[in-house]
Amino acid sequence: MSCYDRRDLGLLLLRLGTGGVLAAHGAQKLFGWFGGHGLEGTGQFMESVGYAPGRASATAAGLAEAGGGTLLALGLATPAAGAAAAGAMAGAAAVHAPNGFFAQEGGYEHAASLGLAAAGLAVAGPGRLSLDHALGHVFDRGWMVPVALGVTAAATAVVVGARNRRVRRSAEGEQEALFEE
Numbered sequence: 001m002s003c004y005d006r007r008d009l010g011l012l013l014l015r016l017g018t019g020g021v022l023a024a025h026g027a028q029k030l031f032g033w034f035g036g037h038g039l040e041g042t043g044q045f046m047e048s049v050g051y052a053p054g055r056a057s058a059t060a061a062g063l064a065e066a067g068g069g070t071l072l073a074l075g076l077a078t079p080a081a082g083a084a085a086a087g088a089m090a091g092a093a094a095v096h097a098p099n100g101f102f103a104q105e106g107g108y109e110h111a112a113s114l115g116l117a118a119a120g121l122a123v124a125g126p127g128r129l130s131l132d133h134a135l136g137h138v139f140d141r142g143w144m145v146p147v148a149l150g151v152t153a154a155a156t157a158v159v160v161g162a163r164n165r166r167v168r169r170s171a172e173g174e175q176e177a178l179f180e181e
Helices: 006-031 038-048 054-074 078-099 109-124 144-180
Strands: none
Touching: 006 038, 006 054, 006 078, 006 109, 038 054, 054 078, 054 109, 078 109, 078 144, 109 144
């Protein structure tokens, strides 16, 4: 292991851990594995928390998590993989934010941790123990980092903004219904 340093090993461990957790969560959404609800159940949940259409939202979140997580674990297309996973986690954090920070209260702690780790990997790169390195970094160029993170941030802002407007309208409609009774 003399040609690799501690940084490479650390990045490998971070990629495997973060990517593995993300891939498992995506598999829950897409396939119902690991106690998940698959596209149908996840789609219904997504619709109930303001992401519409629910099934398309479940598919997008599942692909970003499973695909981004798998690619992060492999160290392949690291900027795009990290950005996609970070975007999915920002969407999850928006749902959990009203419950505060800590996960035991239903907060956004877990989603924020995964999203920040994924974004950090997109910025730091995969290290030498990766497919990106083995392939000469053809999918991991310096310019790809700001592009991937910028595109993902813009798309996430649009999706989460639309979701937040739906949630506000729904809450206002419920309040109006209470006053009518």
